[in-house]
Amino acid sequence: MFPLLTVNKLSMDFGGIRAIDKFNMRINAGEIVALIGPNGAGKTTFFNCLTGIYQPTDGELLWTLPNRSSRTLNGLKPHRITEQGLARTFQNIRLFRSMTVLENVMIGRHCRTATTILGAVLRPPSVTREEKETIEISFALLERVGLADVAHERADNLPYGAQRRLEIARALATEPLLLLLDEPAAGMNPQEGQELEALIRSINNDQIAVLLIEHDMQLVMRLADHIFVLEYGRLIAEGAPEKIRNDPAVIRAYLGEEGIHHA
Amino acid sequence: MITRHDLRHAGLTGLWFMFLTFPLVVIKINPIEHTVHWRWSNMVWIGVVSFLASLTIRLVQGRRRTGENEKQQSLLQTSVRQFDLLRRPAFFRAALITSSVLLISFPLFFSSYQVNILTTALMYVVLGLGLNIVVGMAGLLDLGYVAFYAVGAYTYALLHLHFNLGFWMVLPIGGLLGALFGLLLGFPVLRLRGDYLAIVTLAFGQIVRLILENWSEFSKGPSGIANIARPGLFGLTLSPEATITYLYYLMIGLVGLTVFVVNRLQNSRIGRAWQALREDEIACQAMGIDKTKIKLSAFALGATWAGMAGVFFAAKTTFVNPASFTFIESAIILCIVVLGGMGSIAGVMVGALILILLPEYLRAVADYRMLAFGAILVVMMIVRPQGLIAPKRRTYTLPSTHNPVNSSDVPASDR
Numbered sequence: 001m002f003p004l005l006t007v008n009k010l011s012m013d014f015g016g017i018r019a020i021d022k023f024n025m026r027i028n029a030g031e032i033v034a035l036i037g038p039n040g041a042g043k044t045t046f047f048n049c050l051t052g053i054y055q056p057t058d059g060e061l062l063w064t065l066p067n068r069s070s071r072t073l074n075g076l077k078p079h080r081i082t083e084q085g086l087a088r089t090f091q092n093i094r095l096f097r098s099m100t101v102l103e104n105v106m107i108g109r110h111c112r113t114a115t116t117i118l119g120a121v122l123r124p125p126s127v128t129r130e131e132k133e134t135i136e137i138s139f140a141l142l143e144r145v146g147l148a149d150v151a152h153e154r155a156d157n158l159p160y161g162a163q164r165r166l167e168i169a170r171a172l173a174t175e176p177l178l179l180l181l182d183e184p185a186a187g188m189n190p191q192e193g194q195e196l197e198a199l200i201r202s203i204n205n206d207q208i209a210v211l212l213i214e215h216d217m218q219l220v221m222r223l224a225d226h227i228f229v230l231e232y233g234r235l236i237a238e239g240a241p242e243k244i245r246n247d248p249a250v251i252r253a254y255l256g257e258e259g260i261h262h263a
Numbered sequence: 264m265i266t267r268h269d270l271r272h273a274g275l276t277g278l279w280f281m282f283l284t285f286p287l288v289v290i291k292i293n294p295i296e297h298t299v300h301w302r303w304s305n306m307v308w309i310g311v312v313s314f315l316a317s318l319t320i321r322l323v324q325g326r327r328r329t330g331e332n333e334k335q336q337s338l339l340q341t342s343v344r345q346f347d348l349l350r351r352p353a354f355f356r357a358a359l360i361t362s363s364v365l366l367i368s369f370p371l372f373f374s375s376y377q378v379n380i381l382t383t384a385l386m387y388v389v390l391g392l393g394l395n396i397v398v399g400m401a402g403l404l405d406l407g408y409v410a411f412y413a414v415g416a417y418t419y420a421l422l423h424l425h426f427n428l429g430f431w432m433v434l435p436i437g438g439l440l441g442a443l444f445g446l447l448l449g450f451p452v453l454r455l456r457g458d459y460l461a462i463v464t465l466a467f468g469q470i471v472r473l474i475l476e477n478w479s480e481f482s483k484g485p486s487g488i489a490n491i492a493r494p495g496l497f498g499l500t501l502s503p504e505a506t507i508t509y510l511y512y513l514m515i516g517l518v519g520l521t522v523f524v525v526n527r528l529q530n531s532r533i534g535r536a537w538q539a540l541r542e543d544e545i546a547c548q549a550m551g552i553d554k555t556k557i558k559l560s561a562f563a564l565g566a567t568w569a570g571m572a573g574v575f576f577a578a579k580t581t582f583v584n585p586a587s588f589t590f591i592e593s594a595i596i597l598c599i600v601v602l603g604g605m606g607s608i609a610g611v612m613v614g615a616l617i618l619i620l621l622p623e624y625l626r627a628v629a630d631y632r633m634l635a636f637g638a639i640l641v642v643m644m645i646v647r648p649q650g651l652i653a654p655k656r657r658t659y660t661l662p663s664t665h666n667p668v669n670s671s672d673v674p675a676s677d678r
Contacts, residue, residue: 051549082551090549096542099535100656107539111551113532117560120531121524131531139661152658174551 003064004029004178004209005050010059012042012049012233019045021233022059027178027211029066032204034212034220036244037230038253043213044091046230047180051088052078066177083111085177089167089184091213097156101147101166104155105138108173141169145199161192168199178209185216197223221245229253269321277314284309284634320645366515375507382507382579384619385514386572391599391611392521393568398597399605399654400534401561402541404461406593407448407468411441411566413475413588415573420488420583421481430494430578434571441570442563444471449562453555456544468593475585487584494578510579517575521568526608528564530657537561538606595619602643604650613651 007025011018020042027033035043048054050061050073061073063084073081087108096104113134119127142148145165150158155166164184171179181200185193193216200223204210214220220227221241229237229244231253237244244250288309291300370378390412397405415437422428422436448467452460475482482488493506494513501509528534536557539547548554577583595618603614643650 053545053548077553078545078548079551079553082549088549090546094543094546094549096539096546098542098656099538100658102659103535103538103657106659107535107547107552108550110532110536110539115532117528117533117564120533121527123527127531134532135659135661152656154656170550 001028001030002066002068003027004031005211006060006062006064007050008060008062010046010049010061011057012045012054013057019233020049020056020230023230023233023235025228025235025238027209029177030204030207030209031225032200032210032212032223034214034224034227035230036214036217036220036227037236040232041230042233043230044182045233047088047182047213050081050180051086052076052081079111082174082176085175086180087171087174087176087178088180089164089171089182091182091186093160093163093167095155095163095166095170097154099155100152101155101158102135102138102142102151104166105141105169105173106134108170109134109137112173112175138173141172144172144202145169146195161188164188165196165199168203172203172208176208178211179203180211180213182213183215184212185214185219193219265318265322269318272321273314273318276317277310280313281306281310287634288631320642370508370511375504378511379507380620380623382511382514384616385511385518386575386579387596387599387615387619388518388612389514389521389568389572389575390596391603391615392525392608393565393572394596395565395600395606395608395611396525396528396537396568397561397565398600399607399611400529400541401537401558403558403561404457404464405562405565406461406465406590406597407471408464408565408569408596409588409590409592410448410468410471411444411569412573412576412592413471413585414444414566415441415570415575416577416583416587417475417482417488417573418570419574419577420491423491423577424488430492430574434574437570437574438567439570441566441568441573444570445563445566446559448566449559453558465590465593468588468590472585472588475588482585485585487582487586489582491577491581491583493581514575517571522608522612529606529608533557533560598640601640602651604652604654606654607650607652610650610652610654617651 003026005025005027007023009022009024010020011022012020023042023046025033025035035046037043045054049056052073056074062070063073063086064070065085071084073084073086076084096107099107113130115127115130139148139151142151145168147158147162147166147169150162155163158166164187168179168181168184184200185196188196197219200210200212210223212220212224224241227237227239227241227244228235229247229250231249236249236253237247239247285306288305289302291302292298293300369381373381390408393411394405394408397403397408418437418440419430419433422433428436448464452463455463476485478484493501494510496509536547536552539550539552540554540557540561544554547557576587580587599614599618600611601614602618603612604610
């Protein structure tokens with residue numbers, strides 16, 4: 001176990017508003033970590049800082065590869081960060097809607113393939129091979145998330161839960177070391193939720209670390225090795241699920257002042 | 264059923280069109296005799312025709328709305344399904360072979376006038392396919408595409424004038440310069456999208472034309488450059504008719520090359536990245552696609568074809584001047600792409616043939632060409648927003664024997 005991602009005093013300001021305030025976090029390789037907190041606590045903002053969509057105002061994002069070489073993620077463009085091995089899904093699903101399910105996953109292979117414009121036109125054997133490999137890997141990923149039989153449907157024709165799973169398959173196609181899931185269980189029924197839990201476990205079994213934003217506390221408590229709790233951009237608690245469950249600050253954040261007396 | 268509401272709406276539409284077209288179709292000024300000629304009968308015609316058209320559209324739409332109370336999506340798909348015949352590989356291949364045979368044998372049966380017109384139409388096929396990369400695949404609305412066409416044409420005109428370079432030498436240079444100007448436009452607009460992008464590209468097209476018009480030392484200004492050599496054929500001197508036929512076959516070759524390259528690009532890692540950019544810019548970046556690179560490559564590759572078509576244009580007409588590269592040309596090429604079907608190669612080809620050939624054969628109403636363009640586009644947006652031939656989503660087969668999906672012979676919409 002080594003620290004895959006170290007976040008040091010990360011802050012993010014929007015004008016005069018501080019959305020994230022000196023946030024510290026560590027994710028070890030192969031761990032499942034959950035990030036929870038009330039709405040507007042800054043969880044998705046944190047994801048956006050991590051994936052290069054926002055440039056953090058202050059603080060450092062340190063990324064360590066399996067060979068123990070470290071580098072900072074600050075200032076990298078989003079596609080470079082994906083290349084480093086961070087892949088994400090979106091809270092409000094962002095699929096390539098008019099493309100097929102399979103094509104969505106194939107696009108995830110973009111940063112692990114190398115075909116150039118000239119190569120695409122001339123199609124030498126290396127390109128044909130790469131294309132074949134892309135299709136094989138994408139199909140395998142679709143089978144894994146249970147979408148292989150709708151591979152040629154338009155992505156926006158899929159039901160909601162399937163679209164969420166497709167987003168996960170697409171993110172896995174980029175071969176991540178850390179998978180960021182932004183409310184993957186939102187809008188899912190209990191059956192779909194269980195399937196999702198099994199899927200996240202199986203992804204984790206492949207030594208892919210998972211960082212999860214989720215409001216379904218049961219799911220979080222069952223899955224996570226470690227939980228971070230954000231409120232108004234500040235870290236108010238962190239630790240193992242049992243510790244978080246009984247933490248007064250967390251209960252106050254979620255239930256308000258009276259919640260303490262009833263709990 | 265026609266309700267009173269329908270009639271009133273159609274009546275208002277008729278009045279509105281009469282008002283809109285009034286200056287164009289009613290007033291005719293005779294500048295020599297200083298008289299104004301009022302053609303009121305035209306106005307009546309416009310009123311009647313737009314009234315009937317509006318009524319028909321309302322009825323058709325009303326029936327659709329009551330008939331199937333389904334989502335917009337399924338409505339779209341039923342209309343796509345009507346064109347499914349084109350998606351069957353056997354039919355597609357047969358159509359492809361028939362049309363290529365027809366195209367190749369065309370000069371044998373028709374006069375050189377007809378051949379010349381068809382050559383022009385094919386030139387617009389190349390232009391349409393080039394713009395299709397930018398607008399149809401990458402989703403970047405480019406209203407200044409004609410600038411690259413002008414760059415190609417002037418490349419040949421100037422290189423021929425000053426250095427006496429031949430057509431074959433300049434053709435690749437024109438393509439490269441087109442690409443270079445594509446990058447030149449691409450850099451400043453990297454952060455723009457939608458309307459803002461459209462405005463800047465529009466301005467770019469105007470800037471290029473104005474430079475050509477006003478920098479007389481460089482481009483000889485509005486009078487243009489004449490006596491440009493036609494393409495050579497191993498030093499042979501060809502008769503005027505033979506030259507037209509020769510140009511026609513050259514154009515067929517260029518169209519073939521364009522279709523080949525664009526098709527391969529579309530079904531590749533690069534083409535998929537363009538489409539991802541069109542669908543969702545943020546998700547596209549999150550999937551590891553370099554937005555800058557992929558945008559610039561779309562601009563450059565789109566402009567390459569305009570550059571080559573420009574060289575061809577200069578060689579065909581043997582004369583270029585800035586008047587050939589006005590905004591209306593950009594608009595026509597964009598119409599071709601939108602009318603044919605954004606992102607669809609076959610669609611763009613059909614669109615080009617319709618939009619270029621129809622006006623040639625409808626000379627009688629040539630004055631109202633612009634009116635017709637506008638009307639066609641508006642009607643298309645209402646009736647078939649995906650274009651005449653909607654782009655086909657490619658299906659892939661799993662190369663190994665283990666195959667969860669049947670085969671690529673079965674399009675997704677058939678299952």
